[in-house]
Amino acid sequence: MEKTWLKHYPAGMPAEINADVYPSLVELMETAFKQFPAQPAYKMLGRSVSYAQIDEASRALAAYLQGLGLEKGDRVAIMMPNVPQYPVAVAAVLRAGFVVVNVNPLYTPRELEHQLKDAGAKAIVIIENFAATLQQVLAHVPTKHVVLASMGDMLGFVKGAVVNYVVRKVKKLVPAFELPTAVRFNDALAQGRGKTYSRPVVGPSDIAVLQYTGGTTGVSKGAVLLHRNLVANTLQCEAWYQPALRKIPKDEQLVSICALPLYHIFGFTTNLMLSMRVGGCNVLIPNPRDLPAVFKELSQHRFHSLPAVNTLFMAMANHPSFGTVDWSGLVISVGGGMAVQQATAKQWLDKTGCPIVEGYGLSETSPVACCNPTDSTAYTGSIGLPLPGTEVTLLDDDGREVPLGTSGEIAIRGPQVMAGYWQRPDETAKVMTSDGYFRTGDIGTVDERGYFRIVDRKKDMILVSGFNVYPNEVEDVLTLMPGVLECAAVGVPDEKAGEAVKVVIVRKNPALTEADVKAYCEANLTGYKRPRIIEFRTELPKTPVGKVLRRELRDKK
Incomplete structure (x- = not known):
């Protein structure tokens, strides 16, 4: 496909980027530590953590992890919400020469066990709020070393103690657990300070992150x-952001609101790594669902960047506390993870004066592949143009490019495209073409200017508030439930989340109730994967060969 999009790039936008500027993320981070030592890197609950503090703490934790006898390339899981310990852990794992395995802290024991086993994670850095989940699976996974963080670890002695007391005793957010061999986060740092840190040689083709994403087989793969x-x-993101970033006064540090979970690749790249690259500061939001707390935090800051999913933009724009925040510094609102709805985009622009620029990408593309120009003034309804150095084409079922004006499967080639799926060459072969395109x-469709638009989904994936849910996984879990003969999961439109999970169940036991199913799903599936709608039928619609006709189930609400 001819790169028509290059003609429609904002003025001064490069067609390519030079990814050889840094041989690794380690180099990128260490450059930031040297360039911006005194600048705040993170802010949370009135406390500021500087680049120098992240540098010192991550070096100490890296030395501690190396002292456990782990070898270069070993996987270390990180299971935390947005707290300063998360970027410290990421920097430590990478600086030690290991691989980051991002884990959703809301995972159930079943989901956590699968991921730790699949990744072969030798160690985990986890916040105590979710330690009870880890306790249930620790005997069955290869993870032998546990570093246990608390919410207040990096907030200073007094503030940290107060926060930990509130989290544990007042809000009761830490279920009882027993992990006798775990080492507390601050103790690990103290031990690491007494050890020698040995900087390994880390290069461009070394693995940095295993980012788990749903599988067509119902199993999450890295x-x-x-x-x-x-x-x-x-x-690529830095180059793409430039038209917007140029609006920030020269004497102001870029301040980003970090409401996206950092364990999700969207937040990992656009908040954590991009801010490192430009010396920016992230305002950490540990729980974006707690909107009163979000607005309380936002009202304390002047900020410029807010990447988020449609669900959060919509919830914020409709919240009574919206007016308590100074939005005048906002120059870039990036929507990703799910489609941005026109009504949300209009309301956001009316209220903030800053349009939402919609982007598109996947875990497999690190994640950003396309985005609307950041100097856009209105909603386009498209996913925008391919980023510098990125090629996007549309393919038919046989892998041939489709003629202009015809819809096809979006395929992406560029320096951000993954090396493959962890230890799954069969799955990798299904999605990578012989000439290096990833089939999404x-x-x-694409118009004559090179703007791409999503019109349908080839896979049966359900997109709930930016998170992928694969029907097979939901079905695999439910068919193990006593009383379920067979079932099918589909996505149905949902005003808040974009889509919601609906399951249609054929009962083996007529006494099985909706409440039974909900309780079972609560124990086995993390929140966004749980069905919102449960329907019982005597049979599922099927093709003559017995394949469930999901489309029929979708059409009948």
């Missing part, structure tokens, strides 16, 4: 993201 992939995407499973 997208292998190399240092080169993440460095490239960070630099999304069906799109």
Whole structure:
């Protein structure tokens, strides 16, 4: 496909980026530590953590992890919400020469066990709020070393103690657990300070992150993201942001609101790594669902950047506390993870004066592949143009490019595209073409200016508030439930989340109730994967060969 989009790039936008500026994310981060030592890197609950503090703490934790006898390339899981310990852990794992395995802290024991086993994680850095989940699976996974963080670890002695007391005793957010061999986060740092840190040689083709994403087989699989992939995407995003960033006064540090979970690749790249690259500061939001707390935090800051999913933009724009925040500094609102709705985009622009620019990407593309120009003044309804150095094409079922004006499967090639799925060459072969394109499973069109638009989904994936839910996984869990003969999961439109999970169940036991199913799903599936709608039928619609006709189930609400 001819790169028509290059003619419609904002003025001064490069066609390519040079990902060789840094041989690895380690180099990118250490450059930031040297360049911006005194600047705040993170702010949370009235406390500020500088680049120098992240540098010192991560070096100490890296030395501690190396002292456990782990070898270069070993996987270390990180299971935390947005707290300063998360970026410290990421920097430590990478600086020690290990691989970050991002884990959703809301995972159930079943989901956590699968991921730790699949990744072969030797160690985990986890916040105590979710330690009870880890306790249930620790005997069955290869994870032998546990570093246990608390919410207040990096907030200073007095503030930290108060926060920990409130979290544990007042809000009761830490269920009882027993992990006798775990080492407390601050103790690990103290031990690490007494050890020698040995800086390994980390290069572009070393693995940086295993980013788990749903599988068509119902099993979550790890997208292998190399240092080169993440460095490239960070630099691509930086170039793409420039038209907006130029509006920030020269004497102001870029301040981003970090409401996206950092364990999700969207937040990992656009908040954590991009801010490192430009010396920016992230205001950490540990729980974006707690909107009163979000607005209380936002009202304390002047900020410029807010990447988020449609669900959060909509909830914020409709919240009574919206007016308590000074939005005058906001120059870039990036929507990703799910489609941005026109009504949300209009309301956001009316209220803030800053349009939402919609982007598109996947865990497999580190994640950003396309985005609307950041100097856009209105909602386009498209996913925008391919980023510098990115090629996007539309393919038919046989892998041939479709003629202009025809819809086809969106396929992406560029320096941000993953190396493959972790230890799953069969799954990798299904999605990578012989000439290096990643087939996304999304069906799109492109106009004469090179703007892409998603029109359908080839895969049966359900997109709930930016998180992928694969029907097979929900079905696999439910068919193990006593009383369920068979079932099918589909996505149905949902005003808040974009889509919601609906399951249609054929009962083996007529006494099985909706409440039974909900309780079972609560124990086995993390929140966004749980069905919102449960329907019982005597049979499922099927093709003559017995394949469930999901489309029929979708059409009948």
